[in-house]
Amino acid sequence: MSYGWEEVLERAQLTSGRLVSAEASAGGGQAWIEVAEIADPIQLDLQEGLLLGQARSSPWGPGYHQRAVELIDELGIVHGGWQTVVDTTDYFETRDRHDLERCFLREAYSLWEPDLWSAPLGLLVGLDPAQAPARVPQGMVATPTGFRDAAWVYGLRAELRRAILAPPGTPPSRAAREAFLWWCREPDAFDWVQFGRVLCTCEVIWRPLSGEAGDSPGQVEVRQRAFRAFETALALDASVPVPRAEFKRLATLLGTSLPKTAADPPLATTPFQGGYREGYIRRRVGAAWKVQLPGWLRVGYDAGDGHDVFWDEGFTVHLTVRRRAGTFRREGEIARHLACLPKPARAESRVIPIDQGRIQGYAIVLQGLGSAEILVCGQVACGDERISFTAAARSPESSELALRLPQDFSVAPA
Numbered sequence: 118m119s120y121g122w123e124e125v126l127e128r129a130q131l132t133s134g135r136l137v138s139a140e141a142s143a144g145g146g147q148a149w150i151e152v153a154e155i156a157d158p159i160q161l162d163l164q165e166g167l168l169l170g171q172a173r174s175s176p177w178g179p180g181y182h183q184r185a186v187e188l189i190d191e192l193g194i195v196h197g198g199w200q201t202v203v204d205t206t207d208y209f210e211t212r213d214r215h216d217l218e219r220c221f222l223r224e225a226y227s228l229w230e231p232d233l234w235s236a237p238l239g240l241l242v243g244l245d246p247a248q249a250p251a252r253v254p255q256g257m258v259a260t261p262t263g264f265r266d267a268a269w270v271y272g273l274r275a276e277l278r279r280a281i282l283a284p285p286g287t288p289p290s291r292a293a294r295e296a297f298l299w300w301c302r303e304p305d306a307f308d309w310v311q312f313g314r315v316l317c318t319c320e321v322i323w324r325p326l327s328g329e330a331g332d333s334p335g336q337v338e339v340r341q342r343a344f345r346a347f348e349t350a351l352a353l354d355a356s357v358p359v360p361r362a363e364f365k366r367l368a369t370l371l372g373t374s375l376p377k378t379a380a381d382p383p384l385a386t387t388p389f390q391g392g393y394r395e396g397y398i399r400r401r402v403g404a405a406w407k408v409q410l411p412g413w414l415r416v417g418y419d420a421g422d423g424h425d426v427f428w429d430e431g432f433t434v435h436l437t438v439r440r441r442a443g444t445f446r447r448e449g450e451i452a453r454h455l456a457c458l459p460k461p462a463r464a465e466s467r468v469i470p471i472d473q474g475r476i477q478g479y480a481i482v483l484q485g486l487g488s489a490e491i492l493v494c495g496q497v498a499c500g501d502e503r504i505s506f507t508a509a510a511r512s513p514e515s516s517e518l519a520l521r522l523p524q525d526f527s528v529a530p531a
Contacts, residue, residue: 122146125163125196132191134159150192152185154342155312156299159188168196174206175224176243176261178297179217180308182208214302215285222289225296226277229270248319251397251409259393261298262314269295291358306354313346317363318392324413325370326430333415340370348376397525400427403438406504409525410434411518432515434522435507445498451479454495462486471523475499480523491516499528 122141129150130136137158139148145163152159156177162169170189174182186209193199202209206220228242241249241259250259257264273295280289291307294300298311320339326332344367347359368375394412402408402425414427414434424435447470455463462483471478478497486492489509497504504526508519 122163125161125168128195129161129192131195132188134188134191150188152181152188153299153304155316155346156181159185159192161192170199175221176296176298178294178299179214179221180297180299180301180304182206182217182221183214183302218289219281221297222277222281222293226274226281229274229277229296231267231270231274244319246399246407247401248393249398250393250412251399261319262295262311263318263392306350306357309346309350309353310357310359313343313350313363314360316343316346317360317367320394321367321392322394322413322415323366323370323392324429326415333417336415337371340367343367344371344373351376402436402504403440403502405499405502405529406438407527407529408436408504408522409527410522431510431512432518433509437505439503439505441501442498442503443501445477445496445501445503447477447479450496451481454479454481458483469495469523471495471497473524473526476526476528478523478526482520491519493519493522495523497523497526502528 122145125146126136126139126148129148132150134150134152137149137151140146142164144165147163148161149158150161152172157173159170159172162171170192172182172185172189174185186204189199189202189209193202204210206217207213208217208220240253243261244259248261253259254264257266258270272292276290276293277296280287280293283289289300294307294311298315299308301308304312316339321343322336344364347364347367350357350359364375392412396412397409398412399407400410400416410427411429411432414429414432417426417428418424419426419435424437427434427436451468455466455468458466458481465484467482469480469482471480476497476499478495480493480495483492483494484490487509489511490513491510492507493510494505494507496506506522508522510516510519
């Protein structure tokens, strides 16, 4: 390719896809192009003159795949054509919708083989690790629309088998479509239900913030998107099983009322189970580190000092990754850290060593410092990479969260 990153971005904006974000790098960059508001974007990478586009269509389904192929077509046209296209469904070449559907049905049937999912500690299926719960209950599977048990898996697999063996042109049952988030090219009512469910499960925080600050704009937006998804589903088909509890709680959080159709009996009445952000989720920090944090914490970035910030009304966590920080010598780092503290705080502090295999570190626990009931600060290190952390708890409940933090770091295998 004879042109640079800025021109790649200019040409990408000539397509029907919206440019979500972009990052320049030495010799190229990365960009993400929206297929639809709810779905995973197409990723573009330019390195050394080679442009690569890729989309993750599983578990989204044939509707997403069809739309993504159309957008990749557009991106190819504005960039002078793709040299090679790899599509495991062959849809890019054939444009045969029936074959595309059967390919997704067969793959889902293979995926939900009971022997593959029934691990002692549970599994994640179809989830981005950044959205996934930190722990899955034994015998359960974490999916984009919630935890599922053995009965659901066996029932789903039976419905998928019926759909595979059905005469050509027979639409799959709603039960079979539970395996996918987006079935039709133009989303139908059940697709919109699935869109709302995945937002409620993976992104909505069900704990509102009070006070002058109110909630974060991003969280308000995701609640609005989930509400609109259910509202659209009912407008298309009043019989679709919109989950009643989630819909009602979204309306309460947004300070709005349910549409009249939402009072009708067809709404699903299963008890509200919250979402994955009601518990702990794994957050990626830097290139290799992960940390388990309460999913209800809002996420921010302090550009002034480079901290990732996670917070709510009673609990705040600051994390900073230091790369190529040199050899970690714990005793020296503890002494340096304590020397920075006021004498009264230093005298009452408690030091906790951290030894977790490859991860070494320490935590210093301080009580009654400033507005915090407990302040936990310290470092964890692996090789020459470190994370400095500070957790400020302003209530007894969040004090337990702060004390747990030093043990919740992990790092990808070398």
